[in-house]
Amino acid sequence: MVNDLFYFLIFPGFLFAAAGGGILSWFDRKITARVQFRKGPPFLQPFYDIIKLLAKETLVPRNSAKIPFLYAPVFALAGATLAAVFILLPAFGITTGFRGDLIVIYYFLTIPSVSWIIGAMATGNPLAITGASREMKLILSYELAFLLILAAVIYKSGMTLNVADIIDYQKQNGPLAASLSGILLLIAFVFCIQAKLGMVPFDIAEAETEITAGMFIEYSGFTYAMVKLTRYILLLVLPSFLVILFLGGFRWNGIGILWSVLKILAVVLVLTLVRNTNPRLKLGQAMRFFFVGMNLLVIAAFVLSLYGL
Amino acid sequence: MNRRTIIPIGPYHPLQEEPELFKLFCEGETVVDIEFETGYNHRGIEKINEKKTFDQVFFVVERICGICSTSHPFAYANAMEEIAGIEIPDRAKYIRSIIGELERIHSHLLWVGLAGHFLGYNTVYMWSWKYRESVLDIFEMITGNRNNYAMFKIGGVRRDIPNSMIPEIRRMLDSLKPKIALLTGAVMDDPVIHARTKGVGILTPEVIRKYGAVGPTARASGIAIDVRRDDPYAAYGMVNWNVITAEEGDVFAKAKVRLLEMVESVSIIEQCLTGLEKTKEGDTETVVREIPPGMGFGRAEAPRGEVFHFVRSDGSNMPVRHKIRAPSYVNIATFKESCIGQTVSDATIILAAVDPCYCCTERLTAAYQMVSDVRRLDGMELIRLSHEKTRNIMSQLENPGSPQKKD
Numbered sequence: 001m002v003n004d005l006f007y008f009l010i011f012p013g014f015l016f017a018a019a020g021g022g023i024l025s026w027f028d029r030k031i032t033a034r035v036q037f038r039k040g041p042p043f044l045q046p047f048y049d050i051i052k053l054l055a056k057e058t059l060v061p062r063n064s065a066k067i068p069f070l071y072a073p074v075f076a077l078a079g080a081t082l083a084a085v086f087i088l089l090p091a092f093g094i095t096t097g098f099r100g101d102l103i104v105i106y107y108f109l110t111i112p113s114v115s116w117i118i119g120a121m122a123t124g125n126p127l128a129i130t131g132a133s134r135e136m137k138l139i140l141s142y143e144l145a146f147l148l149i150l151a152a153v154i155y156k157s158g159m160t161l162n163v164a165d166i167i168d169y170q171k172q173n174g175p176l177a178a179s180l181s182g183i184l185l186l187i188a189f190v191f192c193i194q195a196k197l198g199m200v201p202f203d204i205a206e207a208e209t210e211i212t213a214g215m216f217i218e219y220s221g222f223t224y225a226m227v228k229l230t231r232y233i234l235l236l237v238l239p240s241f242l243v244i245l246f247l248g249g250f251r252w253n254g255i256g257i258l259w260s261v262l263k264i265l266a267v268v269l270v271l272t273l274v275r276n277t278n279p280r281l282k283l284g285q286a287m288r289f290f291f292v293g294m295n296l297l298v299i300a301a302f303v304l305s306l307y308g309l
Numbered sequence: 310m311n312r313r314t315i316i317p318i319g320p321y322h323p324l325q326e327e328p329e330l331f332k333l334f335c336e337g338e339t340v341v342d343i344e345f346e347t348g349y350n351h352r353g354i355e356k357i358n359e360k361k362t363f364d365q366v367f368f369v370v371e372r373i374c375g376i377c378s379t380s381h382p383f384a385y386a387n388a389m390e391e392i393a394g395i396e397i398p399d400r401a402k403y404i405r406s407i408i409g410e411l412e413r414i415h416s417h418l419l420w421v422g423l424a425g426h427f428l429g430y431n432t433v434y435m436w437s438w439k440y441r442e443s444v445l446d447i448f449e450m451i452t453g454n455r456n457n458y459a460m461f462k463i464g465g466v467r468r469d470i471p472n473s474m475i476p477e478i479r480r481m482l483d484s485l486k487p488k489i490a491l492l493t494g495a496v497m498d499d500p501v502i503h504a505r506t507k508g509v510g511i512l513t514p515e516v517i518r519k520y521g522a523v524g525p526t527a528r529a530s531g532i533a534i535d536v537r538r539d540d541p542y543a544a545y546g547m548v549n550w551n552v553i554t555a556e557e558g559d560v561f562a563k564a565k566v567r568l569l570e571m572v573e574s575v576s577i578i579e580q581c582l583t584g585l586e587k588t589k590e591g592d593t594e595t596v597v598r599e600i601p602p603g604m605g606f607g608r609a610e611a612p613r614g615e616v617f618h619f620v621r622s623d624g625s626n627m628p629v630r631h632k633i634r635a636p637s638y639v640n641i642a643t644f645k646e647s648c649i650g651q652t653v654s655d656a657t658i659i660l661a662a663v664d665p666c667y668c669c670t671e672r673l674t675a676a677y678q679m680v681s682d683v684r685r686l687d688g689m690e691l692i693r694l695s696h697e698k699t700r701n702i703m704s705q706l707e708n709p710g711s712p713q714k715k716d
Contacts, residue, residue: 036435209324209427210657280429282654
């Protein structure tokens with residue numbers, strides 16, 4: 001019990017994931033700034049942001065349904081943290097003996113988006129509701145591709161639902177991305193992560209210049225700090241998930257530490273560069289992109305992996 | 310079930326740099342109707358100008374718009390020179406054209422950046438604004454100011470461009486060319502930008518004629534109107550250049566027209582610099598002692614379209630009436646045609662595509678009833694107010710001594 005709480009709250013759960021995600025968020029912002037001829041924020045800026053938000057007043061709109069509005073960020077944060085625990089524990093080689101955690105991770109990764117939708121729907125703000133409906137359609141479009149990718153990964157790594165086993169499989173047989181089907185799956189997975197993180201070109205649900213901040217428009221102070229923390233955690237968790245599934249996981253001894261950090265930074269760098277070289281898609285275009293493009297790509301990869309490619 | 314939601318864009322919204330309100334009436338994400346309100350920034354410039362001397366008016370009209378700050382003095386100078394019936398020296402004409410075209414380049418670069426920002430493409434935003442800096446540097450070198458250049462006066466320009474400065478200006482222009490080419494390539498060849506802007510917010514030539522839209526907005530729909538060519542002023546009749554048009558009328562066509570216009574502007578500036586080298590240094594002004602009574606019309610092609618100034622003089626040193634029409638005044642009305650039936654995502658970029666400048670346009674102050682409901686001035690009431698004002702001016706002209714009635 002004490003162990004579980006430690007896992008959840010400190011390592012590799014809330015504190016570790018938020019700190020790591022904050023650093024990655026700084027990395028993302030710094031790279032973005034350098035691409036755009038700007039100087040970029042100082043190293044601790046993501047944490048200053050959180051501290052500032054915590055000190056600010058939390059406003060609750062008069063016409064909102066207060067309980068869902070205020071609880072939504074809490075559930076989102078809890079979901080992201082649990083996903084962090086389940087993804088990062090095997091990444092650090094700590095085995096819990098729980099088999100089938102891939103399915104649990106899949107559900108936990110959906111919780112933040114769903115909670116935000118509920119929270120946005122509770123505000124009564126037309127912009128937030130527009131954002132929520134956009135996010136809902138976006139989830140519907142990318143989740144199928146996401147699930148198919150997981151299924152393909154399960155197939156390729158010898159029919160296991162256990163993240164630790166997938167890592168072991170890759171240690172023995174080389175990373176999954178080393179095959180043609182693996183590369184196709186990796187590309188599709190990067191776009192799914194992009195959509196899950198709400199980054200351009202899929203920041204449709206919070207499009208700043210269209211619906212100001214969409215789902216998050218009414219959040220302020222403490223509640224918005226929680227939204228931000230959730231996003232930091234997801235920024236660590238999803239690239240880690242990618243590294244675990246496709247790039248052979250992490251090693252935490254000797255030169256392996258450097259490689260592990262570089263792998264994560266490389267994935268975030270790819271996400272950042274995609275975000276900085278594309279305009280925002282329209283909802284219909286994003287849905288077509290996932291429904292048609294990505295699903296076909298993943299199915300093709302699946303078929304290829306059936307032939308052992 | 311047809312429930313309409315109002316998506317408000319404004320009065321304060323990241324899409325707009327200025328306060329104005331667009332109400333998008335939406336069914337789902339589709340815009341079915343649009344209503345807009347401006348007037349948040351009404352400054353009464355025309356009225357202020359009636360209390361300024363002809364020379365001071367330049368500094369007021371320069372501040373009408375922060376971006377195209379030369380287009381209004383340009384049109385005003387044209388109007389004043391029509392009243393005075395004077396011709397300005399060639400050197401002054403060249404300098405005026407150089408300033409006008411530099412301004413077009415920096416304004417279009419600014420628009421390209423903002424359009425990128427509105428599409429969520431912040432890299433284009435930052436890059437094009439960085440490139441715009443070098444244009445502002447040229448301005449600083451020529452005029453001493455990065456914006457609001459204070460270069461124009463009746464009969465000429467305030468500062469000469471010394472011939473010794475010309476090679477440096479040419480060097481800076483040359484360094485600007487590859488940047489414009491790079492930006493043009495980045496926008497014209499990006500498949501995602503194509504997907505976002507092609508076929509979006511199409512304005513047909515009929516709509517353009519119906520609303521009287523001007524500038525790049527009209528030229529992108531295949532209507533080749535350009536005051537610089539149709540009614541040549543300053544040095545535009547003395548240099549070779551093309552009016553850029555596109556046929557499609559969508560947002561992409563407007564971007565294309567603006568990007569290609571920048572190249573034309575660079576070419577105009579280079580020809581004007583050659584012209585400067587042929588004229589005598591210091592010959593920048595026809596001295597005007599006084600302005601005779603009369604009326605003058607001045608037109609100038611601002612980056613956004615035609616700016617129109619009307620000035621009436623009674624022989625004193627102040628205008629009796631100064632009427633201004635900025636291009637955005639006609640351009641923003643086309644939203645009624647281009648936004649309806651589009652999604653909210655498209656509507657935002659359509660709103661930005663005409664490069665609206667609301668501070669130029671502001672003219673109506675809303676009247677609020679003190680007690681009950683909020684009421685705006687309707688058409689009839691505006692006509693009545695206008696008649697009253699005209700009568701007031703006419704009586705002023707007939708008996709110059711009589712006290713002005715309060716309107």
